Structure formats: C-alpha cells, structure tokens
Amino acid sequence: MTRYLIRRGIGAVIVMWAVATLVFFIVRLVPGDPIAAMLFDTGDAAAVEQLRHKLGLDAPLYVQYVKWFWLMFQGDLGNSIYGSHIPVAQEIVEALPRTLSLASLGFLIALVIAVPAGLIAATRRNSLLDHAVTTAAFLGLSMPDFWTGILLIILFAATLHWLPAIGYVPLSGGFWPWLSHLILPAVAVGTTFSAIIARMIRSAMLEVLKTDYMRVARAKGLTKSTLILRHAFPNALIPVVTVMGIAFALLMAGAVVVENVFAIKGLGRMLIQGILNRDYPAVQGAVLVISAIFVFSNLLVDLLYTVIDPRIRYDK
Amino acid sequence: MSEAVLGDIALPPRRRAGWVQLRAVLWRDKKAFIGAILLTIFALLAAIGPLVSPYDPNAMTFDMLLPPSWIHPLGTDDLGRDLLSRIIVGTQVSLFVGVSTVAIALVAGVTLGMLAGYFGGWLDHIIMRYIDLQWAFPNFIIAVYLVAVFGTGLSNLIAAISLAFLDDFARVARGMVLSIKEEPYIAAAKTVGVSHFRIMWRHVLPNAAAPIIVQATVSVSYAILAEASLSFLGLGVDADTPTWGLILSDARSFISRAWWLGIFPGLAIMLTVLSINFIGDALRDFLDVRETKDAG
Numbered sequence A: 001m002t003r004y005l006i007r008r009g010i011g012a013v014i015v016m017w018a019v020a021t022l023v024f025f026i027v028r029l030v031p032g033d034p035i036a037a038m039l040f041d042t043g044d045a046a047a048v049e050q051l052r053h054k055l056g057l058d059a060p061l062y063v064q065y066v067k068w069f070w071l072m073f074q075g076d077l078g079n080s081i082y083g084s085h086i087p088v089a090q091e092i093v094e095a096l097p098r099t100l101s102l103a104s105l106g107f108l109i110a111l112v113i114a115v116p117a118g119l120i121a122a123t124r125r126n127s128l129l130d131h132a133v134t135t136a137a138f139l140g141l142s143m144p145d146f147w148t149g150i151l152l153i154i155l156f157a158a159t160l161h162w163l164p165a166i167g168y169v170p171l172s173g174g175f176w177p178w179l180s181h182l183i184l185p186a187v188a189v190g191t192t193f194s195a196i197i198a199r200m201i202r203s204a205m206l207e208v209l210k211t212d213y214m215r216v217a218r219a220k221g222l223t224k225s226t227l228i229l230r231h232a233f234p235n236a237l238i239p240v241v242t243v244m245g246i247a248f249a250l251l252m253a254g255a256v257v258v259e260n261v262f263a264i265k266g267l268g269r270m271l272i273q274g275i276l277n278r279d280y281p282a283v284q285g286a287v288l289v290i291s292a293i294f295v296f297s298n299l300l301v302d303l304l305y306t307v308i309d310p311r312i313r314y315d316k
Numbered sequence B: 001m002s003e004a005v006l007g008d009i010a011l012p013p014r015r016r017a018g019w020v021q022l023r024a025v026l027w028r029d030k031k032a033f034i035g036a037i038l039l040t041i042f043a044l045l046a047a048i049g050p051l052v053s054p055y056d057p058n059a060m061t062f063d064m065l066l067p068p069s070w071i072h073p074l075g076t077d078d079l080g081r082d083l084l085s086r087i088i089v090g091t092q093v094s095l096f097v098g099v100s101t102v103a104i105a106l107v108a109g110v111t112l113g114m115l116a117g118y119f120g121g122w123l124d125h126i127i128m129r130y131i132d133l134q135w136a137f138p139n140f141i142i143a144v145y146l147v148a149v150f151g152t153g154l155s156n157l158i159a160a161i162s163l164a165f166l167d168d169f170a171r172v173a174r175g176m177v178l179s180i181k182e183e184p185y186i187a188a189a190k191t192v193g194v195s196h197f198r199i200m201w202r203h204v205l206p207n208a209a210a211p212i213i214v215q216a217t218v219s220v221s222y223a224i225l226a227e228a229s230l231s232f233l234g235l236g237v238d239a240d241t242p243t244w245g246l247i248l249s250d251a252r253s254f255i256s257r258a259w260w261l262g263i264f265p266g267l268a269i270m271l272t273v274l275s276i277n278f279i280g281d282a283l284r285d286f287l288d289v290r291e292t293k294d295a296g
Helices: A003-028 A034-038 A046-055 A061-073 A090-123 A128-142 A144-160 A175-209 A212-221 A224-261 A269-276 A278-310 B001-008 B014-028 B028-052 B083-119 B123-137 B140-149 B156-182 B184-191 B195-230 B242-254 B258-287
Strands: none
Touching: A003 A061, A003 A269, A003 A278, A003 B123, A003 B140, A061 B184, A090 A128, A090 A269, A090 A278, A090 B083, A128 A175, A128 B258, A144 A224, A144 B242, A144 B258, A175 A224, A212 A224, A212 B184, A224 A269, A224 A278, A224 B140, A224 B156, A224 B195, A269 A278, A269 B140, A278 B140, B001 B083, B014 B028, B014 B258, B028 B083, B028 B258, B083 B123, B083 B156, B083 B258, B123 B156, B140 B195, B156 B195, B156 B242, B184 B195, B195 B242, B242 B258
C-alpha cells in the first residue's frame, strides 16, 4: 500500500509538472501579445518595452521558466494585470474556499438524492417509481447545469423569493447566510452528478441482485433490509466508485460554469474573467489550481477503491 | 483455432441483418423512437431553419420583453427580437459544432489510438502519455483551457472542442486494437503479407466500430453541451450569431421579469441532448457495448 501510494503520488506530481510546463509555454508562445492586450493596443513602443522589462518578459525563455517555477514554489504567482492588480495567489486563496464549498455541497446534495433513488429504482424494478427515477436521471443528464441554475433562480428566487439569486457569503458571516446562498448553485452543480450516480447504482444493484450469493442470502431467510443494505449495496458500490472520479470531475467542471451564473467569485469565475480580460497571470493561476484539484481527486478515487473493495491490493 | 476461423466464415452476411435489427430496436424502444423523431425535427430546423423562422433573428423591430403570444409564440427579448426565430437559427450552430467536432475528434483520436495500439513500443508510449495527461481532466475544462489559448470564434471553438474530445476516441480505439490484434485472422492476414495499413483499415477498424459508434453518440451530446456552456460564458462563436448558450447569457439580467427568455433556449438544448442520449442508450444496448466514458 505504501509503495502504491508513493508511486501514485509521484505520478500526480509529474502530471502537475507537465500541466505547469504546458501552461507556461503555451501562454508565452501563442500569437497575440499579452502586453499589447494590457495596454489595449494603444501603448507606444517605449511603454511596451518598459512593461515587458518590468514583467521580466524580455529575459530568455528558459530563464523565465526557472524563475517562474522558483517563484511558484514560494507561492508567488505574479500579479493580476487587469483591474486591481492584486497578487494572483491572494485571489486564489479567496476563490478556493468558495469553489470547494460549492462543489462539496453539490456533491453532498447529489448523493443524498442519488443513493436512495438508485436503490429504490433497483429494488422495485419496472415499478412506477423506477420509471420516475430513470426518466428524471435522463433529464438530469441532458440539462446543461447553467440552465438548471437559471431555472432555479426563476423559481426559488424571482418567483417564490425563498432564496437569494446570486452572490456568496463566507461561512464566517453565519451558517444560514452561507448556506442560503449556496443551495441553488449546489443543486445546479449536483444535478448531472446525481443523475449519473443514480443510474450507476441502479444498474450495479440489478447486477448484484442476480448473483448466486444473493440467492443464498435470500435462502438463509435474511430480512430484506439486511439483504439490500448489508449484502447487495456494498458490492454495488464498486462500479459506482469507478465512475465517481469521472462524475466528480464533471461536478467540478460544472462549478466553473455555475459560478458564473450565480456571480460567485470562485476559481471558475476567476478563470473565465481572466480569459475574457486577457489577464494571463490570473488564467495561469486558475488553471494550475483547478488542474491540481482534478489530479488530487483522481488520486483520492483510486485510493477509495481499496477501502471499498478489500479484494483490490496494489502491492503484490 | 481452426474452428474459430471456420466459425467466422460460416457466419451469414452481417450488415443487412444489422440494419433490420437496428430498425426493430428503434421501433420497440419507445425512448429511442422519441429520440429519433426529436432529433429529426432539430436536424430539419438546422438545415432549413433560416427559411422557416418567422422573423429575422437579429431584427430589433418589436416591443421589448413581450411575453409569448400568437404573434410571438416564445415572446421577444430585451432588444425586441423574436425569440422563436433566434432559437430556430441557433439550432444550426449547435448541431454543426456538435457533429463536426466529434467527427474531427473521432478521425484524429481513432487514428492515434490505432497507431498506438497496433504498433506499440515507443509510439504507443509517446501517444498514450499525452492522451493520459488529457484524460486526467474533463473534456469541458480542456476545451476552456484551449479557448483561452486559441481565442473565440467558430473555427477556434471547433478546434478547441475537437481536441478536447480526442482522448476518449484514442482510448477506446487503442483498447479495441489491443484485443483484436491477438485474433487469429490478424495473424493470418500478416502471414499472407497484407500491409499494416490494410490490416488496420480492413480488419481491425470494422471490428472496433461498435464501441467507437457508441462513444461518438455520447460525445455528440457532450459536445453540444460544451458549445452551449462556452457560448454562455462568452467564449463561443461571436456576439452576432444567435446560439442557444448566448441567448441564455443575454437573458441573464432579465429572467426575473421575462421567464420565457430563461426557459425556452435551455429547453431546446435539453431536448436535443436528451434525444441523442435516448438514441445512444438504445445503440449501446443494441451493440452490447459496456465501457464508454459517460462524461464530458
């Protein structure tokens, strides 16, 4: 296990290094001068040269690369070149908790809906409930998450006035203000995720219920709840965890879009605003942190297999 | 081994029988049937949309924010443009981007995956290192990163989405090639001196087609969602082309007063994606394919 952990950890570091390197070179090699963009194409040659020197962009590429990595390890990702010019690292520190709050609440809401829905659909196959779950899952898979967000705003904010439409309040501002601002975006983010998990649980449960050991368990006269929850469900979880990584990635990708619907200044909004404003240090920083979240969550899912399925051992 | 070869030869011609079966599936499977009808409608709208749209989609000639009525079945937007006409014209971009990006991703991805799987060795190593790197991230995020690099506009958008979806096809194709490569008929073809290219084209590809087709259906629906999301974020085609995502983005400030602006364009996206998902599900059952990446 330790050996596997170390190997996977090194793998994750290599992926992050590759991403960082790609980001560095792509930003500098693509046509379209960020300096010209910063001066809105109006600066004279001297001003451009001055700014280029100030940002260290006149040094040879490999010098910039080494320096960039060196600064990055010290937590310095440069300053935003648009608007308030605040350090990118500071922007990330403010944005990260917002995105993580949104994603984890979305994750939680989705599981609370998807697990019982999938179980019920599988145990009462072809019933009205099963059809309702299957159809709802199809709809959930087909709805763009930003539109789900808009629908929720129309219903719960604009019409019923139950919840605020946009914005974010940190947890330090009180639990309810924090939660009330996050519920709608979290549901929007969790819908697709929930649909995938419900479908997975349903089909995995159906597979498990057909097996011989389930027949034996039934023959032993176990109660239905023991049968489902102790014997079938844990085994049905294995394929579910397989798609969990992909589904969680989808959830994070959804957060990037949904933050922009609800005006939550998280990493997704930082990334998109950065792209629209051609603020390349901000884009660079956002890409790095978002990528790190994906790499880390992939790693986590792999480790989760071993917990859920004791048969899997990564060490020989 | 000889039995397997003889068994293959004894099989009846499969192609015709396949189509008949597929039609039977479409008839029997209610969802697939609804999906096929819906998709046909959207495809027709994409083809002849500008001819049947009631008004000029960009003409700001009507009162602003009119609710749905007989004259404007879906109402008008904040600039006095007819919403139905804009949605109909938006069908074209959505379907065109969805289908063209997946076509490009399929050709490029399958080629890379087949080369990697067939030849193995250092070629496999180089190709798959890149594919694995891309695989670590959702397609949509890759598409956003690439738009950040390429810039916006139709051709950049298509390039970004195609590249973002390429890894799925490469992985499916490589996986299929690895198992097909061990089949006796490949060894037989090699022995008779058939060229590598011909083996890949005539022997490997047709046998790897089923999962690739299923992957393509899944991908089209995710590519359509990706285009809509990018347009919504302002990273799409351009501000003058009405696309579903852009209409929704423009509508954002008015949805509390004009619900129809927030509902109908999204409904168009959902119905299109839903119809493809319905068909995809039936295809998956029909072709008996289990492993596809069910994610964008």
